[in-house]
Amino acid sequence: MGKDKLRRFAEVATFANVVQLDAGKPFKGQWSKSFFKNDNPLVLELACGKGEYTVNLATMFPDKNFIGIDYKGNRIWRGAKTALETGVNNVGFLRIQIETLLDYFAPGEVDEIWITFPDPQPQLSREKKRLTSGRFLEMYRSVLKPGGFVNLKTDNDGLHAYTAEKIAETGLNLHVKTEDLYRSEHADEVLSIKTYYEKKYLKDNKNINYLKFSF
Structure with missing residues (x-):
């Protein structure tokens, strides 16, 4: 492991806005009240990477609480450090495997979920790893409040x-579907937040897909 990664792992462990693995379990059902010290709505970004979307959303919506979730601490470091340096206090980061989501959030605790440019896991043998596979959808159903939205932004046409198909098969409520976000009427200020990787995709003339659905 490189020196920079080691330094980031050591530094992120000292950040007040980062919760590591099992340390997050006492907050289950109490994230807004106990971690953020308020009663504001709770929004998750799954596989948040460097946390760019999480921090930008938190800046736009100071009346909501945001948690970026990823397993790689050296990635979370960037978003967490930016939030601390800029005084964005309604954002936190949780370092866990997303497969364990139900261990950390109570039924109906979450108001909205964002999934931005996840690994599409294109191999059929890895379908269960896709963040919109049936098992993950059931997790989201559990932690979301009734009517809570799931948002998916991806450059991968196959995952879109x-x-x-999963939304149709499961009988979920589809609110927005577009294969070319920035040439559609849906590209508002929120959906126009661009991560480092999205900017690269756009430079390569890739289309950006977007889905919004609820249970």
Whole structure:
């Protein structure tokens, strides 16, 4: 492991806005009240990477609480450090495997979920790893409040089509579906937040897909 990664791992462990693995379990059902010290709505970004979307959303919506979730501490370091340096206090980061989501959030605790440019896991043998596979959808159903939204932004046409099929198969409520976000009427200020990787995709003339659905 490189020196920079080691330094980031050591530094992120000292950040007040980062919760590591099992340390997050006492907050289950109490994230807004106990971690953020308020009663504001709770929004998650799954596989948040460097946390760019999480921090930008938190800046736009100071009346909501945001948690970026990823397993790689050296990635979380960037978003957490930016939030601390800029005084964005309604954002936190949780370092866990997303497969363990139900261990950390109570039924109906979450108001909205964002999934931005996840690994599409294109191999059929890895379908269960896709963040919109059936098992993950059931997790989201559990932690979301009734009517809570799930948002998916992806450059991967296959994952977009797969998710649309799952929404139809499961009888979920589809609110927005577009294969070319920035040439659609849906590209508002929130959806126009661009991560480092999204900017790269756009430079390569890739289309950006977007889905919004609820249970």
